[in-house]
Amino acid sequence: MLASLLDSLHALVDVLIPAAYAQAGAPQPNPIITFLPLIVAVPVIYFLMIRPQQKRAKEMREMLGKLAKGDEVIITGGLAGRVAVIGEAYLTLEIADNVLVKVQKGAVASVLPKGTLKNL
Secondary structure (H helix, E strand, C coil), X not given: CHHHHHHHHHHHHHHHCCHHHHCCCCCCCCHHHHHHHHHHHHHHHHHHHHHHHHHHHHHHHHHHHCCCCCCEEEECCCCEEXXXXXXXXXXXXXXXXXXXXXXXXXXXXXXXXXXCCCCC
């Protein structure tokens, strides 16, 4: 049992480390070529993932900074209402006549055009 396990481990090592590289006189690969995929991956990840996320976060900060009383918004839960009171971290939405709900500013998903919520 142990002998067969050692034989399969030896075969796996032979596959992963070719005999030519195991010899002392074998030529070493160029380090630049070895790290080239990593060097290329870093800018690709930045431009495809990090930069767009930073751009969306900046747009969200600007939208929340421009909120004013009377703006019509939709929050992430799908609730729509008109802004009644704006605080530092929270805002109060009027979702129906005399029905006020306090939510975090970060929950605002989008600002609607004026007049969207006519029956409020």
